[in-house]
Amino acid sequence: MIDHMFHLPLPIVEKLLRPVIVYLVLVLLLRLFGKRELAQLNPFDLVVLLSLSNTVQNAIIGDDNSITGGVIGAFSLLAINWFVVRLLFRSPRLTRALEGRSVILIRDGHVDEKALKREALTREELVEVIHRQGFEHVHEVHRCDLEPNGSFYVEARDPSIADKRHDELLANHKELLTRFEALNQEIAALRSRPATA
Template sequence: MWHDLVAVQIPIVEKVLRTIAVYALILVLFRLAGKRGLAGLNTFDMVVVFLLSNVVQNAIIGNDNSLLGGAIGAVTLVAVNSAVTRWLSRDPRAARILEGTATTVVKDGRLVPGALHDLALRPSELEHAVRIQNGDDLGQVARARLEPDGQLLVTLKKTDQSATRGDVEDLRRRLEEIERLLTAIAADRRPPR
């Protein structure tokens, strides 16, 4: 029994190479699927992820059911992902190639023609992102774009943005100045005694 747990049944180098190859394949598949696949996992996306993990399992582990073989595959997967992540953080060109670039979907309150279709986004998903980011409708949006990581970032028009602490402080100062001026005017209009 103990032997089956620790005895790797295929060469370690083969296991490492299998893991790297499957990682690269999945990376390419997700890149080809586009940003929409990362924007928000719906029920269908979750089914694909679960099935995908089951489909590639044997490609990674081969005919090896040992605990040590699974651990080697897991360590390889985490190490390769960490290396790729660090590489992308240092190399903007590689990040642009592997992750892509942001796609503008709304500009000056209007949908960019064809953008939703190209990204396979539904208008309801876009409207939801606008509401989450304090907007009421697309007319309030200065710019909205789908980032390479699948996040939908919305920038509201200046007139539709929520007030900041600085805005409130500026308004308080202006009201105090108006109050001071009104007090001065009232004092000047008082009849002499």
């Protein structure tokens, strides 16, 4: 039984190459199919990612269910990932080529419909993203980027000078109303006093 658990039916070189090839193909496919797959915006995208891992399992392990084969496959995946991460760290140009660039979805409170269409995002999904970031409306967002790793960067819109001036005037108006009300109460109090001769 112990011998069967560690018996390797496939050559070691094949066990090393299978995960490397699957890894590189998945990186390429995820790059081609866009950032949406990484963002996992809806249940369908999550199902695709979970199914994808199950789909490539046999391509990685082949007909081998041994512990030795599993350890070699895991080592191979970790080694190729380590190598790719180090390579991308040293080469920003290669990083941009493999990962792509961020896409601006909202600029100055306006949604870029063409960018949404390119990334296969609906307006409702975008609104859901900005709600999760604490914004109520799209016009409150200065900029929203979909990053190459599938995450969203959302930046608040600074109020315009006109908005700031409006808020100041409103605050001044409220203060004047409060003072006016206090004066009215004082005048009413003075009128209600009995006249002294």
